[in-house]
Amino acid sequence: MNEISIIKEGHEAILTYLKLNCRSEVILDRYLSYGVFFEEYLKRKEIYTYTSPAVTSFQNWITVEANAERITRKKFIGLMRYSTMISDFYNSRSFQTKYSYGNRYKYPLNIYFEGITEEYVQWLNVGANSKAGFKSSAREFLFFLQERNIHNLAELNTQIIIDYFVAIRENHKCSMNNVMVCLRKLLDFLEEKSYTTSNRNQILRYKTARSRIKVYPAFSSEDIIKLLKSPDRSTVMGKRDYAILFLASVTGLRAIDIANLKLDNLFRNDMTICFSQHKTGRENIIPLDAATMEVIDDYLAVRPETNSSYIFLTCTKPAKKLNDLSSVRNILVKYTKIANISKRRWDGKGFQAFRRGMGLWLLEDSCDTHLISQILGHKNEMMLKHYLPMSAEALRVCALDLCLIPVKSEVYK
Numbered sequence: 001m002n003e004i005s006i007i008k009e010g011h012e013a014i015l016t017y018l019k020l021n022c023r024s025e026v027i028l029d030r031y032l033s034y035g036v037f038f039e040e041y042l043k044r045k046e047i048y049t050y051t052s053p054a055v056t057s058f059q060n061w062i063t064v065e066a067n068a069e070r071i072t073r074k075k076f077i078g079l080m081r082y083s084t085m086i087s088d089f090y091n092s093r094s095f096q097t098k099y100s101y102g103n104r105y106k107y108p109l110n111i112y113f114e115g116i117t118e119e120y121v122q123w124l125n126v127g128a129n130s131k132a133g134f135k136s137s138a139r140e141f142l143f144f145l146q147e148r149n150i151h152n153l154a155e156l157n158t159q160i161i162i163d164y165f166v167a168i169r170e171n172h173k174c175s176m177n178n179v180m181v182c183l184r185k186l187l188d189f190l191e192e193k194s195y196t197t198s199n200r201n202q203i204l205r206y207k208t209a210r211s212r213i214k215v216y217p218a219f220s221s222e223d224i225i226k227l228l229k230s231p232d233r234s235t236v237m238g239k240r241d242y243a244i245l246f247l248a249s250v251t252g253l254r255a256i257d258i259a260n261l262k263l264d265n266l267f268r269n270d271m272t273i274c275f276s277q278h279k280t281g282r283e284n285i286i287p288l289d290a291a292t293m294e295v296i297d298d299y300l301a302v303r304p305e306t307n308s309s310y311i312f313l314t315c316t317k318p319a320k321k322l323n324d325l326s327s328v329r330n331i332l333v334k335y336t337k338i339a340n341i342s343k344r345r346w347d348g349k350g351f352q353a354f355r356r357g358m359g360l361w362l363l364e365d366s367c368d369t370h371l372i373s374q375i376l377g378h379k380n381e382m383m384l385k386h387y388l389p390m391s392a393e394a395l396r397v398c399a400l401d402l403c404l405i406p407v408k409s410e411v412y413k
Contacts, residue, residue, distance in 0.1 A: 005039070006043070006048055006050070007035070007038065007042075007086055009089075010085075010089040010090055011035045011086070014031060014082065014085050014086070014095070015032070017095050018031060021318060030078060031078075031082060034078055035082065037079060038058060038082060038086070041058050041061070042054060042058075045057070050086070050090045052087065055083050055084075055086065056111070056114055058083055059080060059083055060110075062076055062079050062080065064108055067108075080099070084099050097320065098323075107139045107140055108143070109139060109146060110146060113145075113146055116142065116190075116195070117135065117138055117139055119193070120135070120138055120186060120189050121134075123192075123193075133182065134182050134186075137178075137179060137183065137186070138186045141164060141183060141186060144167060153196050154195070154197060156190075156196050164183075216347075216352070217347070217349065217353060218353050218359075218360050219349070219353045219354060219356075219357045220357075223341050224249050224357070226340070227245050227249075227332075227335050227336070227341070228242065228246060229339070230338040231245070233298075236299075236302045236304070236315055239298055240299050240303075240312055240313075241331050241334075242295065243298070244258055244331055245335065246295045247296070248354040249357070250288075250289070250292055250358075251273070251286050251288075251292075251358070252355040252357070252359065253286070253351075253355075254278070254279065254351060257275060257277060257278055258312065258328055259310075259312065259321065259323065259327065259328045260278060260321075261275060261310065261311045261312065262275075262309045262310055262311060263310075263311055264309065265311075266293075266311075268293065271287060271289070271290075271293065272285050272288060273285070296311070304317075304319035305319075306318070306319045306320075308320060308321060310322075314327070332351060
């Protein structure tokens with residue numbers, strides 16, 4: 001193994017961190033190879049000390065290599081994590097247990113556009129949770145310009161923006177208004193910083209046509225039975241996955257709220273779950289029956305030993321909480337395949353289908369609308385209108401007859 005010299009201090013800090021967190025020798029060897037790979041790139045570029053632009057350049061390069069399938073996806077993720085950890089070390093930031101490399105690197109930008117993007121993020125006056133969406137949209141637009149060799153932003157005009165909308169419409173069928181909002185914000189920034197002379201393009205003053213309202217399905221009783229039969233309950237993972245699916249089917253909890261449930265959210269004496277909803281921030285109390293509590297206890301009996309206060313944990317060491325969204329959603333995707341339940345992209349058969357099923361069941365059982373809103377955690381009862389289209393009986397109650405409208409008999413002939 002070649003000696004690490006250019007980034008030796010950061011490299012050794014990473015290995016020490018991995019050892020302290022009980023990583024295996026296989027993982028350590030893998031990170032040793034990542035260090036050699038990264039250093040060889042720096043030497044080819046005649047870079048002999050750490051710089052932030054060097055890391056950005058390296059990450060852009062391996063993104064291109066991964067997209068061209070010259071390196072595997074697994075190696076790409078490992079190199080991205082290693083180089084990000086190097087960046088964290090030299091910028092006096094703590095190492096993270098998990099790094100995300102989703103849309104952030106989907107569109108590799110040159111150094112010029114990369115710098116504009118970072119400056120734009122610093123300029124944005126929006127909430128921290130909103131910045132990621134604005135940044136992703138900005139990267140997509142700048143990548144569009146980069147691919148068409150438009151590097152002088154003063155050349156921006158209405159036709160270029162129209163061409164951009166035409167190019168991305170297939171991937172943003174239901175979110176073009178959001179794209180326009182983000183683009184307006186980006187152009188405001190470019191004008192303020194004198195990258196462009198004016199952004200008063202007429203096309204950005206209009207809204208897109210409203211998309212048709214789609215009625216998404218709920219899981220049927222047959223589907224839920226199939227799903228609950230799929231996990232292998234003789235294993236720790238099977239018990240965990242069964243508990244998650246069972247809990248979703250009887251409570252309609254969102255995936256992110258299930259992932260965030262903690263042990264102290266369970267109140268056994270009252271047979272309830274009390275938690276703060278991620279979406280609204282409101283406290284919600286949901287009653288549990290004995291069967292649901294028994295399923296949760298069955299998993300807790302074999303749950304990995306850890307100091308974590310979260311109920312549902314990963315099965316790999318070191319055990320930690322499930323990812324807020326992706327891990328829980330992937331569990332459902334896994335068992336819909338095992339149960340041979342038809343599922344297509346954007347067909348609505350996600351965790352929301354459990355919520356729709358719960359809302360539909362309560363609605364058809366003639367429950368009080370206030371009670372339904374309370375169980376599902378809605379801010380107001382108007383949200384129940386989303387469940388009406390799934391119930392023919394509920395729609396029939398809402399329908400008006402023609403007894404008060406004078407019409408001639410010929411209308412029916």
